[in-house]
Amino acid sequence: MDSLSTDLARLAATGRFGDFFVGARLPDLIAARGEPEWSGRIQAEQRWPHWFCYGGLEIVFCRCRLLDRMFVPVWRDGLEIPGTGRAPGYTVTAPVTESRFTAALTAAGITWRTQWSPTLPDQRTLLTDPAPGIVAEFVFVAPDDGDPVTADWPMEKAGTYGLNHGACPEPDPCLPDDGYGA
Numbered sequence: 650m651d652s653l654s655t656d657l658a659r660l661a662a663t664g665r666f667g668d669f670f671v672g673a674r675l676p677d678l679i680a681a682r683g684e685p686e687w688s689g690r691i692q693a694e695q696r697w698p699h700w701f702c703y704g705g706l707e708i709v710f711c712r713c714r715l716l717d718r719m720f721v722p723v724w725r726d727g728l729e730i731p732g733t734g735r736a737p738g739y740t741v742t743a744p745v746t747e748s749r750f751t752a753a754l755t756a757a758g759i760t761w762r763t764q765w766s767p768t769l770p771d772q773r774t775l776l777t778d779p780a781p782g783i784v785a786e787f788v789f790v791a792p793d794d795g796d797p798v799t800a801d802w803p804m805e806k807a808g809t810y811g812l813n814h815g816a817c818p819e820p821d822p823c824l825p826d827d828g829y830g831a
Contacts, residue, residue, distance in 0.1 A: 652739055656730065668682060670716065674715060675710050675829050686704070687701070713817040720806055723805060727742060745803065747801055747803075750775070772791070783809055784809065786808055
């Protein structure tokens with residue numbers, strides 16, 4: 650079994666992708682991992698929520714600097730997966746297919762449910778509930794070639810999000826509402 654399928658099965662089971670998980674504090678991740686490779690506002694006119702990237706992992710933090718959701722854009726060629734802590738990561742070149750991923754889930758004893766969208770017939774999502782209030786989702790798209798009924802669908806993206814994040818406290822008006830600390 651390949652490393653990415655194993656890491657994604659672990660995400661399905663635990664809601665964690667290495668050091669990253671819904672509810673992780675941004676200052677703690679910066680201290681453990683160093684500066685992110687990229688960051689930016691989700692909406693240009695608002696400072697928060699904010700995107701941060703470590704390798705191919707895209708994470709979103711709310712104003713209170715808690716990780717709100719994360720994505721692994723599995724469709725990218727040469728996807729860079731971050732290691733744990735300051736350890737080096739690895740690069741993925743082969744796609745993760747539905748059969749390989751469900752085999753990894755089955756081998757790990759993880760149950761999932763499948764969600765179809767009537768408006769997106771060429772897409773389906775496998776969902777797990779790794780922790781109370783946390784959902785892990787794995788989106789598959791029909792391949793461009795071949796019969797979509799019998800083909801092994803490639804994974805488009807994986808990620809997690811929380812269901813129970815309350816309203817962020819209002820920022821101190823005397824301090825700028827930016828940066829890594831809260």
